[in-house]
Amino acid sequence: MNNKIINIHLISDSTGETLSSVARAALSQFEGVESKDFVWPLVRTKSQIEKIIDSISQNPGIVMYTI
Numbered sequence: 646m647n648n649k650i651i652n653i654h655l656i657s658d659s660t661g662e663t664l665s666s667v668a669r670a671a672l673s674q675f676e677g678v679e680s681k682d683f684v685w686p687l688v689r690t691k692s693q694i695e696k697i698i699d700s701i702s703q704n705p706g707i708v709m710y711t712i
Contacts, residue, residue: 652706653680656697661686664711671709681706 653672655664661684672680683704685697701708 648677648679650679650681652683652704654683654685654697654701654704654706654708656685656688656708656710658688658712659686661711664709668709 657664
């Protein structure tokens, strides 16, 4: 079976553990879908956000965040 791979950007102002758990739970609802995760923990500055936006532009996908 061919699995579909999607990009998921996980952005958190803390460690990102809760967000990773939520993303895994959501992804488990879809058969045949795998993810390439871009994890961005401890995001607290404008320059970090700008770097994340650049990454999302280069690797479009789902964005999930916690604050």
